[in-house]
Amino acid sequence: MGSVPDITLNDGHTIPQLGFGVFQIKPADTAAAVRTALEIGYRHIDTAEMYGNEKEVGQGIADAGVPRDQVYVTSKLNNDSHRPEDARRAFDTTLAALGSDYVD
Numbered sequence: 001m002g003s004v005p006d007i008t009l010n011d012g013h014t015i016p017q018l019g020f021g022v023f024q025i026k027p028a029d030t031a032a033a034v035r036t037a038l039e040i041g042y043r044h045i046d047t048a049e050m051y052g053n054e055k056e057v058g059q060g061i062a063d064a065g066v067p068r069d070q071v072y073v074t075s076k077l078n079n080d081s082h083r084p085e086d087a088r089r090a091f092d093t094t095l096a097a098l099g100s101d102y103v104d
Helices: 027-039 054-064 084-098
Strands: 006-008 014-016 044-046 072-074
Touching (some): 014 072, 027 044, 027 054, 044 054, 054 084
């Protein structure tokens, strides 16, 4: 895979223009898919709690051996988790599942 350009967000941070989404990947296949995506050059992984495979996303990132600060990881809240206390709880659950201290 060739170099993927970054786009600049309104806060000045950048994100790879092309990301690898894990929607509808079976949990049993997710870690290998994420690892392969990172091995071929993806640096943006998109997930969500509702996909049911965040733990495996984290495992795939760890298995690929790419430093976490070189992988842009995005996730999304479930529709029932938008109140502040629910969002915090969902965020903590996502971080624990991913095995990461942060999402981007």
